[in-house]
Every structure is written in C-alpha cells, then in structure tokens.
Amino acid sequence: MEDVVIRPVAKIPPLRDPILVEGLPGVGNVGKLAADYLKDQLHAEPVATIYSRFFPPQVYVNEDGTIRMVSNELSVHRPKGEKARDVLILGGDYQGISPEGQYELTHRILEFCHGLGAREVYTLAGFAQGHVVEEPKVLGAATSLARVEALTKLGVVFSRTDPGGGLIGASGLFLGIGRLFDMEGACLMGETSGYFVDPRSAQAVLKVLARALRVEIDLADLEAKAQEIDRIAQRVHEVEQHAGEAPGAGPTTPREDLGYIG
Amino acid sequence: MEDVVIRPVAKIPPLRDPILVEGLPGVGNVGKLAADYLKDQLHAEPVATIYSRFFPPQVYVNEDGTIRMVSNELSVHRPKGEKARDVLILGGDYQGISPEGQYELTHRILEFCHGLGAREVYTLAGFAQGHVVEEPKVLGAATSLARVEALTKLGVVFSRTDPGGGLIGASGLFLGIGRLFDMEGACLMGETSGYFVDPRSAQAVLKVLARALRVEIDLADLEAKAQEIDRIAQRVHEVEQHAGEAPGAGPTTPREDLGYIG
C-alpha cells in the first residue's frame, strides 16, 4: 500500500489559478471548523479522498450503519466570474499521527494540488492563549514580507513574539513544504482559550479569509454554534461555582460535552 | 525482508466466488474465538501463512518442543454443492502492532484474497459494554445500505450511536481498505463485557454468520467453553465477595485464569 493514497472522486476539470485552503483538526478545532464551514457555505464539490497509513487504523460508522475509513478530503469551489480564482479546500478527520506521517502527507497533498495548478496556500489554525478570549484576534505568519504587509491591511496581527515556538503540525508544514514547491502562503491563527472547540475563533479567521479570497460567506450558522458553546461554558462555570460552595451537591459537570461539539 | 510475507501452503485451486471471514485477537477475543471455531467446525484447509515485521519478534514453542513463528493464517472451506461458495478464513496470533502495520497487513492480505477472487468480507469482533452481558446481541456495520437491511433481517442490530468511536483495528480496516478493492462486507460485533475472553459472545456472532454464509455449525463445543468461563467467573465473584467480608482470608484469586482460556 502506498503511504498516502489520493483517490480522485471524479475527473477534475482544469482549475483557474486555484488557492489551497487547509483546515485540519488542531487547537480548539479552529482550523477544521473554519474549513468545513467554508466548504459548506461555498457548496464546494468533492475532488479527492485521501487515505493513509499515517492515519489511525480506524473506520467510522455513519448513523445509517454504513462505514467510511478515516480520511482527508479535498473539495473545490468554482466561483462564477471571468477573473475568479478557484478555491481548493482540504479538511478531514486527522492530521498524520507521527512526525514522519505529517511530512509525508503534507508533501503528497501539496504535490497533488501543485499538479492541479495551486501556487498559493492558506492554512487555518487556532492559537491557544490559555485563557478565555472575548474578541479573538487573528495572528498571522507568512512566506514573504509582501504577504505580511498585505495581510496586516486585512487586520491580521503579526506579533514579534507569538507564536514563540513556531507552528507545529499541518498548518506550519503546508507553508514550509509549500516553499519547496515554490508556493506562497500564510497561516491564519484565531486566538482561542485552547480548552474547547471555538466557533467564534473560527469566525474571526473566516472573516479575514473571505476578504483575502474575495468570497462572501454568511457567518450566521457559525455564530449560532458559538452561542451554543457560550451557553454550555456558562453552565459549566455555574456548576463549578456551585460545587465550590457545596462540594458534591451539583449535578455531574457537562464539561466534557464541550470537546465534542463541532 | 518484505514487510509482509505471504507463503502459500500448497497450490491453491480456483475458488468459487469466495467470501473472506476475518477474526483476529481483540476485545474479548470474540473475533478470534469465532474464526478459529468456524475453521475447526468446517475442517477448513490451510491455504497460506502470513509472517510480518509488523508482528512482535516472537516464536512460539509447541508442546513437543518444536517452534513456529507468530503468524496469521488463511484457510479455505470448500463446501459441496453446485452453487456453493467457498469461504476463506483468516485467523492468527496478532494484529499488526503499529498503525502503519495494521494498514499494510490488511492491504496485503486483501490484495492476496482479491487475487483469489474474494469480493466479499465479513469481519468478526467483540464490542465492549463494560458490564456483564447475559444475552449478547450482535451489532453491525456494513459497506452499503443494502447490506445493513439484509443483516437487520438476520437479527443484527444497527445502532445510531454504537460504536460511537468507530471500529479500531483489523475489523474496521478490512472493510475500509476492502472498499479500495471494490469489496463489499460487514462487521459483526458480539456484545461482551470486555473483561475476559467471551465464547458466548462468539456464539452469538457465529449464529448470524452461519446464516449469512449459509453453512451449518454445531455450537456445542463453544457452549461448553462458555460454561467453563461462567464457572470461573462465578468462582472469582465468590472469592471477591468473601474477600470483602474477611480480607486476606480467601484463596488467591483465579481471576487471571480468565484471560488465557481460549
């Protein structure tokens, strides 16, 4: 078996100077939330399914009893308009589960997208602040100074100190290995607490991305999801307050729900 | 050395639309118990031995002092009757001991079986409920809705919520990677506590499988084994009760016997 198997879903038509957008699971699931939402809103069409021995040996069972193997998925949005550029969106269940897997998956997927004409890549991620962030900023990192400047104009914050340890995982490697393919790009990181999934941070990221891609996205559903998380977080907070006053008196904490809402 | 070495035991005659049945060690050893019992009852003949660097570096010593390397084994049952279909049974000592090994072993074995004409696969497994199950149900997952419906008629339960985390390991991958070979199939999971080997759960799985394969299997020996486990479990229970009343007074607990009865 090949290390990475890329199965085209259908014949792929020539793309118009496509931009790749990557959003896989990670901190606060911000990148995945944003990429999946973008795909839904733009009604992007499936292009290819990616299987790999670098994913867990796992199969999901759908509600109807049918199965699907864990995978990444590449979709395409082909906007109308003579000068419009196509958008490739990469989402999925997992990043590679070993360092070597991370490198190999990123390389193979970039190679495939490069073959489809992609020369530009945006990676979406969360940036863990360790505390609740009311109005998340979007931090950035880019492959060139020109891009740093362009994104600064869109409100992206380039900090001298953050992220101090650099970018770990797919969001970093798609830029770094992208350079080996002469691709340019940037990483958009939404601030988040890092404690639970964060649709509000994903919103912040998508606002910037929409301007960069010149597409329009209705963020209402994502806002609804963010408010749902807010309500649960509030409930957790109350339960914990209560528990502090009378230990053992409160209901079992619903904290663990938070991790699974997506 | 190749990652996976498949050694045919003898020249394999053309098979008649064979169905592959996989049962390797796992939760409650249900899958392995069922596959090994099926092989014995059907007097299936060895077809190939599978060695791999993805198994532990281990050799077993038989009672007569001779050795054999850990392996998986493929056997074939060739029933009489003009329209009968052959059954390939995969059993063995281990699943692959790394995620990559799981993928590679599954892929190579499926490739081999596909070469023998197999287009259909059943995987057998246990489903850990975390508590004793008096009358184990058989849960299912399948590659198509048509199969979900067909198996529902045989008494298989397709739950909206179980297994929530999907299928981990060989029982899932043989279906998932099977799809890459255009194979159809289903996983049959016997409910089990997850605490010890469970011949009763294996019985439940075999009852369904026998109907699906249209073969007849005498389950008497498996029932005897189940009753033996029942007796040991009962003894463990009594010892623990006793220990609760007068700590340290009981004999050493026989609990550890439970894991080794197969």
Next chain:
Amino acid sequence: MEDVVIRPVAKIPPLRDPILVEGLPGVGNVGKLAADYLKDQLHAEPVATIYSRFFPPQVYVNEDGTIRMVSNELSVHRPKGEKARDVLILGGDYQGISPEGQYELTHRILEFCHGLGAREVYTLAGFAQGHVVEEPKVLGAATSLARVEALTKLGVVFSRTDPGGGLIGASGLFLGIGRLFDMEGACLMGETSGYFVDPRSAQAVLKVLARALRVEIDLADLEAKAQEIDRIAQRVHEVEQHAGEAPGAGPTTPREDLGYIG
C-alpha cells in the same frame, strides 16, 4: 543508507557446511557471554561487521581514545580435519531496538550466512527463572522433532510448559526466519535468575553446544568469572542482611556492579 550494512572484513574463503551460532545480549547476557567465550576459545576470525539504523545511534570509545560504532560481528572458526564443519559465530553490542528492526536484522544476517552456505543455526539465550539457580539446566526449542530427540540425548530439557510465552527477540527469530530459508536449528536456553549476568548459565549452555558442534572448549576462564559473580552476589546478600537488621547502617550496596560484569 541501507537498513542493514554488512561489511566483509576480508575475502571469505568457501566454507565447509558451516553452522551458525548466535549469541546477542539478552536475559542474564547468557547468549552473549557464551558466544563471545566460544569465539575467544576457538580463536575465530572476523568475517564481517554489521551496522544498522536499527541499533542505537551510538559510538563506543575504546580505552585508547579511538571510537567504534555499535555493531554486530560475524566470525568464523575453521577447524582442522577433513570432515570438520566450519562454525560462524554472531555476537555484538545490541539486538535491533524495534520489532521491525529485529525482523530486518535477522533476515539480512541469515540471508548473508545462507549465502555462505549455512543451513543450520544454534541460538543461545538465558531463561529467567526469577530465583537463583544453583545448577542451571539447559532448556531447548528446535525446528524439528528429530532435533528435539537428538538434543534430549545431549541433556537438553524440552519442557511442555517452558517457555510459555515463547522466545522473544533474536534467539527466536533466527530459528523462525531461518525456516523461511529452509534452515534447521535449535535454541539453547540456560536457566538463570534473570537478575544479573550469569557466566555459570553460559557454561551450561556451552557444554551442550560443544558436544553438538563436536568442538572442545576449556571452560576455566568462564568458571573464574562465575566465581567472581558468586562473590559479589554473596557480598550483596550480606549487605542486605545487615541492612535488614540495622537500616541505613550498611555501606552502599554493590548490587549495581553485578549488571556490568561480563
């Protein structure tokens, strides 16, 4: 770099039906002690050095300040006499440090030795009893019943129950993978406590091996080493006794010396 690099030390002359003897580090270091002693006593000549990415990334520094990379080493004993058979001896610093490495190293070394004409292999090991063994027996496992019988006549014990978990590591794999090369052989396991290096167990193994190989070995130096270990073990015992009577009163225990005497 190849996974396993086998560097011939000099041009190897045609060998006369050579027998391979493997003794690498393991339980009580019995196998390595025996193989190294055999090599010294028979004045075996170096044949090849084996380097591998499956060994630790480590270089030893000799007493004179020069370095050598961790390796395995193959030597040859070419006895006089018309009908004499040559003996290849494999020793070294490490076994492969991952399961995959174990398989690959064993396969490559067997392939090389098979190319030199070896069709028979003895593996030497310790068998941990968990308690001090005054007069260690030699347990066996073999590739055929004929060999079991022949070795029984030499005093080797073939137990129905030991080793219950089989043979783990090189001593098992050289037999198991040896079968894939149509090689026959046996594993000789000296009983040992498992707590420290055991020259006495190595002696027991060598006595059997010498008869099997029809060579003569003077075991005096190994006996001297065994008595040295006995003295240290005795001292440890006294210190611990003393410490039991007056905790903290004894000198620091010399137990850790035991692991490094070879």
Next chain:
Amino acid sequence: MEDVVIRPVAKIPPLRDPILVEGLPGVGNVGKLAADYLKDQLHAEPVATIYSRFFPPQVYVNEDGTIRMVSNELSVHRPKGEKARDVLILGGDYQGISPEGQYELTHRILEFCHGLGAREVYTLAGFAQGHVVEEPKVLGAATSLARVEALTKLGVVFSRTDPGGGLIGASGLFLGIGRLFDMEGACLMGETSGYFVDPRSAQAVLKVLARALRVEIDLADLEAKAQEIDRIAQRVHEVEQHAGEAPGAGPTTPREDLGYIG
C-alpha cells in the same frame, strides 16, 4: 518526499580539501553554540539547507512574521592563502528525532559532504559532569591513534573511563558513519554541568578547534554570553538560598530562563 532533502543554496565551487565541523543541539548546547559562533566569526557562506521528515513537523516564525521550516544548514568558510583548507560548518535546529532518523540524516549529510571532497570531520559536543565546572576541560575521542596523539598535544584529554557510555547522537555517528566513507576525525567534548546552556564550555571547545583548523577566532562575544549566564546562575542561586530561609518569600525563580539563552 525523500527522507532527507538537501537543497543547495547556490552553485558550490570546488572546495580545497575541506574539513567538516558538526555542531548540533545537545548537552548544554555546547556543540551548537560553538558551531554557530564559528560560522559567524568566519563569515561562512550558506551552502545548502537540509530538511527532513526526521525533524519535528515544525515551522519557525521570524520576528518579521515570515516563516522558515526547521532545518540543518551547511556553510562554508573559504580562507585566503595558497595552502589554506576550506571549512564546512554544519549547524541547525535539531538532530534527528528517532534513532533511524539519526542514522539516515548523518549518512545523507556525510555523503553530500564527501561529494564536496570532505575527508575529515570534527564533531563538537558537551560532556555532562553533573556539577558546575569552573574551568572546563575538553575531552576527546578520535578515529585513529595518530589523531589521539595529535589532539593530546593541543590539550585535549583522552580519558580511559569517560565517556563511559560512549557518544550518543550526531557527534558520535558523524565519526562512526564517517569511517564507512573512509573519513577520519575526532569529537571534542567540552565539560559542562549539563543543567543549562554553556558558552564557557563552547569557548573551551573552540580554542582547541581553532588550533586544529589553524584559524583565528575572537572569543570576546562568547565570553560576554558566558558572563551573562554566570549572572543569571548567580541570581538563581541567591533566590534558592533565600527560599530555603523563608519558603515562599522569594520572587518566582528565574531558573527557567537559563535554558533559553543561546
């Protein structure tokens, strides 16, 4: 993706009998400090960038917001003078993060440097003494007795007992695998406590290396860095003294600063 990607930065002119100097992160960061300082002082020019799936999947963000993937880097110093030899300097962010990665990276880099004409290699490292060392000595290990003697004259200490466990990682492998390329060389190990980065130990190493390479290096900046570390270590010491007298009274300890000063 290749396991190791070596990207030449520019066309490399023929080198004059170049000597390779390796200094990667390790004990006290001594090797990396020394190699980086050497590169700066000699104004060595970049030759090649090395990426690998054996590094962490990580990208650094520069202060200006641009990114670079973790890498090793090879630079060259081409001194004037008819008989002068060129010096290749290998530095970088990481050593390989697995044993196999260590072997493969070392092999590929040596192969590349061998292709550039390198037949001699110095590796730089720290040797952890477990206590503060006021005037660090430089311990050595070499590929030949002649080199041991030559370096002894330069003040290098070859100890019968240190390093007892040998050399682990790149500093050992570049010598050991270097031998497979018929390269000669030595490892220079500066004594260090092992508790924090140690520019003073790096100074000691560079003094020896400068004489061996016949280059001149101004060590003033490294001395300044060493004094900065001394001041911080002194402060840590005072804080801990104080904390001992009145627990909880002192400011939060600045100990963790020590690890990050380079």
